[in-house]
Amino acid sequence: MTAELQQVEGLQINRWADAIINEHQTLLTVKHLVRETRMKHSDATGEGMGSNGFLGVDLISVRSGHGFTPHTHPGDHILICVAGLGTITFAGKIYPTRAGEIYMIDGKQPHAVGARTDHSILAVGAPHMPVDSLERMTPVEYDKIEAGADGLACLVCGADVVAGFFLHEAGCEHCPCHECLPPVREEGCDCAVCSAVA
Ligand SMILES: [Zn+2]
Numbered sequence: 001m002t003a004e005l006q007q008v009e010g011l012q013i014n015r016w017a018d019a020i021i022n023e024h025q026t027l028l029t030v031k032h033l034v035r036e037t038r039m040k041h042s043d044a045t046g047e048g049m050g051s052n053g054f055l056g057v058d059l060i061s062v063r064s065g066h067g068f069t070p071h072t073h074p075g076d077h078i079l080i081c082v083a084g085l086g087t088i089t090f091a092g093k094i095y096p097t098r099a100g101e102i103y104m105i106d107g108k109q110p111h112a113v114g115a116r117t118d119h120s121i122l123a124v125g126a127p128h129m130p131v132d133s134l135e136r137m138t139p140v141e142y143d144k145i146e147a148g149a150d151g152l153a154c155l156v157c158g159a160d161v162v163a164g165f166f167l168h169e170a171g172c173e174h175c176p177c178h179e180c181l182p183p184v185r186e187e188g189c190d191c192a193v194c195s196a197v198a
């Protein structure tokens with residue numbers, strides 16, 4: 001289904017999933033769709049689900065094997081995994097995530113998000129920026145993801161490397177480096193990644 005929005009002053013209702021509701025349980029069906037807008041610095045796609053300009057929520061879809069290169073953003077995010085399997089790389093570790101889980105991220109600390117299958121996330125954030133805003137996320141150099149840890153460890157496949165080496169060199173398919181999760185360079189952007197000489 002495509003999102004269906006009802007809006008009156010002060011109220012926005014957005015139907016983002018089909019639901020089968022019976023007496024004892026509710027089953028949500030979340031289609032692994034490409035969404036209407038490509039997000040900046042990434043090939044992930046998103047769709048705004050509601051915003052008052054300060055607090056907002058978006059439905060984001062990431063294709064299997066793709067993701068968000070290491071980045072920071074203004075404010076914190078609550079990420080509600082609603083479809084498929086993913087990863088979050090934070091402070092030297094890659095954690096597995098899956099539909100049915102929620103995580104919250106300090107936006108100031110570099111992190112990366114990956115998809116182990118087609119993966120969809122509801123992202124709640126304040127301050128809220130539209131999905132195609134250049135200010136929403138700022139890519140950072142890959143080594144920032146180690147965040148003072150003495151290397152990187154993947155809790156999905158068990159691979160680990162010391163600082164200065166890449167997890168893909170140890171056979172990890174979840175590595176969030178710029179080669180494995182290439183940042184998309186954006187015209188006119190002066191972030192560290194876009195302004196670096198290719
Ligand atoms: Zn791995």
Ligand SMILES: [Zn+2]
Binds near residue numbers: 166
């Ligand atoms: Zn890599």
Ligand SMILES: [Zn+2]
Binds near residue numbers: 190192194
């Ligand atoms: Zn940039």
